[in-house]
Amino acid sequence: MRTLEVRRHSLTKKGSTREAGSLLSGEGVSRERQLSVELHAISYVVTGPDRRHLETAIAIGFVVDAMIEWPSGYIPAVIEHHDQWCWERPFERYAHLLRTHSPLR
Structure with a gap:
């Protein structure tokens, strides 16, 4: 595996x-x-x-x-730098943002 x-x-x-x-x-x-x-x-x-x-x-x-280079995952006015550190449920919120914000996808 x-x-x-x-x-x-x-x-x-x-x-x-x-x-x-x-x-x-x-x-x-x-x-x-x-x-x-x-x-x-x-x-x-x-x-x-x-x-x-x-x-x-x-x-x-x-x-x-x-x-390798990879995107940071931060987009102004959507997810600012280190915003996720303050979120109560960061993985759930990030998953929601991925579904609803095409620039983030």
Whole structure:
């Protein structure tokens, strides 16, 4: 059976240290190293184009097979940046918006 595992990037540095060296924080790297023990074998790894995506995969211990561009899912006046963090039921609301807003689809 094939499985698709989707992960968000790990914890990043904040403030003035964000752009110095790695984008991931020490805690972010530690969490991903712990996760690597729990994950089963992964045969193909794809990340987004951001450095934090690549760094997360490497911290877990993966070799990245491909980096691809994908849409952000944010559209002005429909879904603003990080709106979903305030929604009570974000997956249900996003599904509704996908059905009713053709630009988002």
